[in-house]
Amino acid sequence: MRWTNALIPTLKETPADAEIISHKLLLRAGLIRKLTGGLYIFLPLGLRSLRKIEQIIREEMDRAGALELLMPALQPPEIWQQSGRYETARDVLFKVRDRSKKEWVLGPTHEEVITTLAAGEINSYRQMPKNFYQIQTKFRDEIRPRFGLMRAKEFIMKDAYSFDATDDGAMASYQKMYDAYTRIFARCGLKAFPVEADTGVIGGSHSHEFMVPAETGENEVAFCEACGYAANIEKATSGLPKTAAREIGAAVEKFATPGVVTIEALSKAPYSVPANRQIKTLVYIADSKTVLVLIRGDDQLNETKFMAKTGAVEVRPATPEECLGTLGAKPGSLGAVANVPADVEVFADERLRGANDMTTGANEDGFHLKNVSIERDLKVTQWFDLRTVRAGEPCAKCAKPLKIRRAIEVGHVFKLGTKYSEKLNAVFLDETGKSNPSVMGCYGIGVTRTLQAVIEQSNDKDGIIWPLAVAPYQVIITPLGVVAGSPIMTLAEKLYADLTAQGVEVLLDDRDDRPGVKFKDADLIGIPIRIGLGEKSLANGEVEIKRRGGEMTLAKTGEALANVLELVRAGG
RNA sequence: CGGGGCGUAGCGUAGCUUGGUAGCGCGUCUGAAUGGGGUUCAGAAGGUCGUGAGUUCAAAUCUCACCGCCCCGACCA
Numbered sequence: 001m002r003w004t005n006a007l008i009p010t011l012k013e014t015p016a017d018a019e020i021i022s023h024k025l026l027l028r029a030g031l032i033r034k035l036t037g038g039l040y041i042f043l044p045l046g047l048r049s050l051r052k053i054e055q056i057i058r059e060e061m062d063r064a065g066a067l068e069l070l071m072p073a074l075q076p077p078e079i080w081q082q083s084g085r086y087e088t089a090r091d092v093l094f095k096v097r098d099r100s101k102k103e104w105v106l107g108p109t110h111e112e113v114i115t116t117l118a119a120g121e122i123n124s125y126r127q128m129p130k131n132f133y134q135i136q137t138k139f140r141d142e143i144r145p146r147f148g149l150m151r152a153k154e155f156i157m158k159d160a161y162s163f164d165a166t167d168d169g170a171m172a173s174y175q176k177m178y179d180a181y182t183r184i185f186a187r188c189g190l191k192a193f194p195v196e197a198d199t200g201v202i203g204g205s206h207s208h209e210f211m212v213p214a215e216t217g218e219n220e221v222a223f224c225e226a227c228g229y230a231a232n233i234e235k236a237t238s239g240l241p242k243t244a245a246r247e248i249g250a251a252v253e254k255f256a257t258p259g260v261v262t263i264e265a266l267s268k269a270p271y272s273v274p275a276n277r278q279i280k281t282l283v284y285i286a287d288s289k290t291v292l293v294l295i296r297g298d299d300q301l302n303e304t305k306f307m308a309k310t311g312a313v314e315v316r317p318a319t320p321e322e323c324l325g326t327l328g329a330k331p332g333s334l335g336a337v338a339n340v341p342a343d344v345e346v347f348a349d350e351r352l353r354g355a356n357d358m359t360t361g362a363n364e365d366g367f368h369l370k371n372v373s374i375e376r377d378l379k380v381t382q383w384f385d386l387r388t389v390r391a392g393e394p395c396a397k398c399a400k401p402l403k404i405r406r407a408i409e410v411g412h413v414f415k416l417g418t419k420y421s422e423k424l425n426a427v428f429l430d431e432t433g434k435s436n437p438s439v440m441g442c443y444g445i446g447v448t449r450t451l452q453a454v455i456e457q458s459n460d461k462d463g464i465i466w467p468l469a470v471a472p473y474q475v476i477i478t479p480l481g482v483v484a485g486s487p488i489m490t491l492a493e494k495l496y497a498d499l500t501a502q503g504v505e506v507l508l509d510d511r512d513d514r515p516g517v518k519f520k521d522a523d524l525i526g527i528p529i530r531i532g533l534g535e536k537s538l539a540n541g542e543v544e545i546k547r548r549g550g551e552m553t554l555a556k557t558g559e560a561l562a563n564v565l566e567l568v569r570a571g572g
Numbered sequence: 573c574g575g576g577g578c579g580u581a582g583c584g585u586a587g588c589u590u591g592g593u594a595g596c597g598c599g600u601c602u603g604a605a606u607g608g609g610g611u612u613c614a615g616a617a618g619g620u621c622g623u624g625a626g627u628u629c630a631a632a633u634c635u636c637a638c639c640g641c642c643c644c645g646a647c648c649a
Contacts, residue, residue, distance in 0.1 A: 003624050009582090011583065011584090011598095011601080012583085012584090012598060013583060013584045013585095013597090013598065013599095014583095014584080015583070015584085015585090016578085016579095016584070016585090016641090016642080017578095017641060017642055018642090019642075019643070034641095036640080036641085037640080037641060037642085097581065143573090143646085144643095144644095144645095146642085146643085156608090245622095259586065261649065262649070263648095263649085280648080280649080281649085282647090282648075282649075283649085295648085299648090300647075301647065301648055302647080302648095303647045303648090304647090306647090315647090316646095316647090317647070317648085317649080318649095320649080323649080330649080331649030332649055333649090334649070361649090388647090388648085480607080480608060481607075513610090514606085514607060514608090514609085514610080514611065515607070515608040516608080516609035516610050516611080517609085517610050517611095518608095518609085518610095519608080519609045519610085520610050521610085523609090533606085534608055535607095535608085536606095536608070552589060
C-alpha cells in the first residue's frame with residue numbers, strides 16, 4: 001500500500017476524550033474513530049490488525065477441532081425467556097421492535113441460539129463431541145462504556161460452544177479450549193495468563209479468565225508467584241487463620257455507644273474494640289428477600305462471592321429505612337444477636353466460625369453488645385467464604401504471600417454443565433437409549449478488546465509497537481525524498497515490489513514530507529520493520545533496517561531484501 | 573441511576589468571573605525556501621460558540637431546560 005493512496009489520519013495531538021494510552025494511540029495512529037460513545041469506526045489500518053487477530057483465532061479454533069458457523073445477531077426473545085436470562089440479563093439486553101411491534105433482542109451472547117440449534121441437530125451421543133464457534137458483533141447495553149474499545153456497546157467477539165455426552169468429555173473439551181486460548185494470545189504477542197474466575201450471569205460450574213496485566217484493567221487478580229495460584233479477586237481465597245477463640249465465657253453485655261456508627265469509631269478510645277474483634281452486620285436484599293451477612297470488622301464483603309454462594313441473582317444493600325424496619329435499628333448499630341425475624345437468613349463468613357469475645361451492634365441505636373460468641377449467641381443459617389482477599393495474605397496452597405494486580409480480561413472459558421441444554425431441551429440418546437441433556441461449555445474472546453490490550457501492553461513514548469503477527473503492515477519503506485526516478489525512489493519502488501511479491505505486507509511512505517514527519521508517523525503507527533532510504537546511506541550503497549523500538553542496522557542494497565525477509569519470517 | 577467535569581473551525585484550546593467586532597496553535601489550500609526526527613516565511617479558506625427558550629439595546633459570556641461527551645461511583649453501615 002502506498003501511503004498517499006491510503007487513509008491513515010494520524011494525529012499529533014491527543015483527542016480530549018481519551019484517557020488511557022491504548023485508547024489515545026488507537027485514535028492518534030488512525031486505527032479507529034469514534035462515531036459516538038461506545039461505538040467506533042474501524043479505519044483501514046485498524047481493520048487490518050483486527051483481521052489478523054481474527055485469523056489467528058480461526059486457525060487455532062480450527063486446529064482444536066471447532067467448527068465455524070455464523071448466527072444471527074437479532075434473536076427472538078422467547079428463547080431468552082426459556083433460558084431465564086430474559087430476566088437475569090435484562091440490564092444488558094438491547095431490545096428492538098419490528099413494524100408489527102414484535103420485540104426482538106440484539107444478542108449479547110449466543111448460548112440460547114446455539115442450544116436451540118443443538119436441540120434440533122444433535123440427537124445422539126455418536127454426534128459428540130461438537131464445538132461450534134463464530135466471530136461476530138455483539139451488543140450489550142453497558143452501564144458505562146469506557147476506554148474506547150475496552151468496554152463498548154457493540155464489539156466483536158469470538159464465541160464457541162461445546163456439546164458433550166459426558167462430564168469427562170466436557171472437561172476434555174474445556175481443556176482443549178484452555179490450551180487453544182493460551183496459544184492464541186501468545187501468537188498475538190500478548191502476555192496473557194489464566195486465572196480462576198466467577199461464572200456470573202452466564203452460569204456454570206467453573207471457569208477461567210485470560211488476563212492481560214495492565215494498570216488500566218478493570219479487574220483485579222490475586223496471584224501467588226511461588227506456586228502459580230491465580231484468581232480473580234471476585235473468586236480468590238487465601239489461607240488466613242480463623243478468628244482466634246478466647247478463654248472467656250462471660251454473658252453478652254450491652255453497652256452504650258452514642259454516635260458510634262462505624263467500625264473505625266468503635267475501634268478507638270474510649271471503646272477500643274479492635275476491628276478484628278468486631279462483627280460487621282450487613283443487611284442485603286437478595287432477590288427481594290432480606291438477609292443478613294456477617295463478616296469480621298476488618299474484612300470486606302465480596303458481593304460476587306455472596307451471589308455465587310447463595311445463588312442470588314439480584315443483590316443490593318438494604319436502605320437505612322429497610323434496616324430499621326427489619327432489625328429495629330439503623331446502620332451502625334446492627335447485629336444478629338437479638339431481634340432477628342425468624343424468616344431472615346443469616347450468612348456468615350467462615351473466618352468468624354468459632355469466634356467469641358466479639359462486639360457487634362445491639363439493634364438499638366447507640367448501643368453495642370460485647371462478649372458475643374458466634375456459636376452461642378446467634379443463629380447462622382450458613383457459613384461461606386465471603387470476604388475479599390488482600391495483598392500479602394498467605395496463599396491457600398503454599399502459604400507464600402499473595403499479590404494483587406490489575407488486569408484486562410480478554411478471554412473467558414466456562415464449563416456450563418446442563419443449565420442451557422435442560423432449559424432449551426438439547427437432549428440426546430446415550431448408548432443405552434436413555435435421553436440426557438448435553439453437557440456444555442462456552443468460550444469467549446473479546447476480539448476488539450484484545451486488539452486494544454495488545455496496544456496497551458506494547459507501546460512507548462513514540463507510539464505503538466506492534467507484535468509482527470498482528471501489525472497492520474509488517475514493513476514500512478521510508479524513502480527520504482520521493483522524486484520519481486531518483487536513486488532513492490527507484491530502490492524504494494523495487495524493494496516495495498520485491499517484498500510484495502514475496503507475500504510481505506508493505507506500506508510505502510511515498511508522501512512528499514520531511515524526514516521527521518515520516519519517522520514520527522512510522523513510530524506512531526508502530527510498523528515492526530522500517531526500511532530507511534536516504535542519500536547518506538545510499539551513497540555507501542547501504543539502506544537502513546530498523547526494528548520498531550530496537551536497533552538500527554545497515555545492509556548493502558543488494559542484501560536488503562533477504563535481510564528483511566529473514567526478519568519477517570523469524571518474527572512471524 | 574448518583575456525583576463531578578466539559579461542549580467555541582477537522583484536532584487541541586483561549587475568551588465566560590466583569591455581556592459590546594470570536595482569537596491562538598496544529599492540520600488543510602496557494603506560493604517560496606528547506607530537506608535525516610513533527611522546518612521556516614508569506615498569503616488564504618474554514619465558526620448556526622451543542623440545542624431551545626429567557627433576561628438585555630446587545631449573549632460564546634447571565635438564567636432555565638434539554639442533548640451529547642469524559643471521569644468517578646452505583647460493595648464495604
